[in-house]
Amino acid sequence: MAEKVLETLRIQLRDGLTEPVIKNLLDDLRAENVLGTEEIEEIVQKTKTRTDQARDLIDYVRKKGRKASEILLQSLKIRDKHFYESLDIDSHLAIQETGATSSHIPITADKPKTTTDEYKMDNNPRGICLIINNENFENPEIKRNGSQKDVDSLKHLFEYLGFLVEIKKDQTASDIKELMIVYSKERLHADCFVCCVLSHGDETGVEGCDQKICPLNDITSPFDGDNCPDLIGKPKVFFIQACKGHEMQSKVLVADGSASSRIQKSGNVSYSIPKDSDFLIATSTVQGYVSIRDPSSGSWFIQSLCKHLEEGSKRGQDILRILTLVNDDVSRKEGLIKTKDNDEIDAKMTPQPLFTLRKLLVFRPPKVAAYK
Known part of the structure; x- marks a missing residue:
């Protein structure tokens, strides 16, 4: 009953x-x-x-x-x-x-049920997680203090989830583009490929340590079906921690779940994800706006992502549900940042996932073999 x-x-x-x-x-x-x-x-x-x-x-x-x-x-x-x-x-x-x-009655939460509606995730290792951490730039005044906190959190998370984690630091725009081509030819691809890019950026793409821009399409397109046959039908996941503009998002009030009386108008989206299937591109902010990073604790987006993805994977939650929780968590955060004129303004942001996934994507931690 x-x-x-x-x-x-x-x-x-x-x-x-x-x-x-x-x-x-x-x-x-x-x-x-x-x-x-x-x-x-x-x-x-x-x-x-x-x-x-x-x-x-x-x-x-x-x-x-x-x-x-x-x-x-x-x-x-x-x-x-x-x-x-x-x-x-x-x-x-x-x-x-x-x-x-x-x-x-079996306790299925400890042994999740995998169906054909879910991407296969049972190889050990699951695949490669590439982390690109651009912390130092030609202009030393724009060093991304706190970025190592994000690297440490991502490394801990994806090793726990069964991925081979590889870290590349301070890459130029051309280095990033070349890395994507090299990794798209990698033969260690198993169930999934994950790429985390931590850097500055603008409306057109991600900034290399030489302060030149690498377009988002140059990061993702090497892994589409034409360029990376080994990952056809498998999820390609990109987490991008970078600004996508120079504006700060407006702050609005929400009460009792109702819509705010003040609605922020958004501009046209000037980028797109590849038309091929099985991509997830989760960016730390929406087009035209800054992304917030705390020098002492890391970025709002990456820290929330690591927390919710580790917790959600234990419950068998799919990635889109987890990213919805991340959106809610980050959107509720409050802070102050200084402008170029040394004025303080409210710091607000919301991440944005874009996807062409065809199935549920659940990151299941591999089981640890028990000693006999």
Whole structure:
């Protein structure tokens, strides 16, 4: 029965329910008269962590019995289909209906279910993760202090995810272009190729340490189907930490999930991703705007990406869901930066993923063999 499924999957649900999904589930349960206002207020107390809220939500509903539990699970199926399917809840419900005991139910969160709707990710190593870190430039005044923090975080993350990590530092624009050609011919490609570029940039591309621009297309096109047959049908992932202009994004207020009364107008997008399939290009900011980096802790985008991708991979979350969480996290950050005139202005930004993926992309950490 449904309440038994909630009991069996309690830990996975507690760890996997995100704050936006919890809020949506509570709205649905209120509408269905499963939970009252006082119960919901008790669950979402400001002093409670997300984990506490998820745990209390599950326990409150489970104790109300089968019908309430069924409503919660159906709501979850609508609100977060990928997470619902990663736990294989429909199979759990079917087993309960046939009278199987909970000891016979597999815990699928520890052994995620891979389907044909998901890119293959089971080689060890998974593939290559190339990190290009441009920290020092011809003009020493524009050194990217704090960039090494991003390198360290990315290296830790992708080694954990089973990739061979290779780091190249202070590359000119022509060096970057040549590196892409060299790596597109690499024979160690397995399930996926990842490239992280950390540098300055503008509307036209990424800046080399010689302060010349390498267009984004020169970074991605060597890996398309014509130029890199070994990666046909496999995901090619690019994380770009660089400014794409000189403007600071406007700050608007959002209340109760409604749209702001002040809408920022955006210009035409002047770049595009390759028309071939299976690309993901996640940039740290949108066209025309600066990207923010803290000299003491690293860039907003890369640090948030590493945090959410490591956590999400443990739950079997796909990359687009994770990048949505990164967008929300970075968009909420507050800061101040100094202009050329030494004035302080509000620092705000939002990342932007562009993709031609055809399947779910889930970075599954390889299993560590146990000693006998």
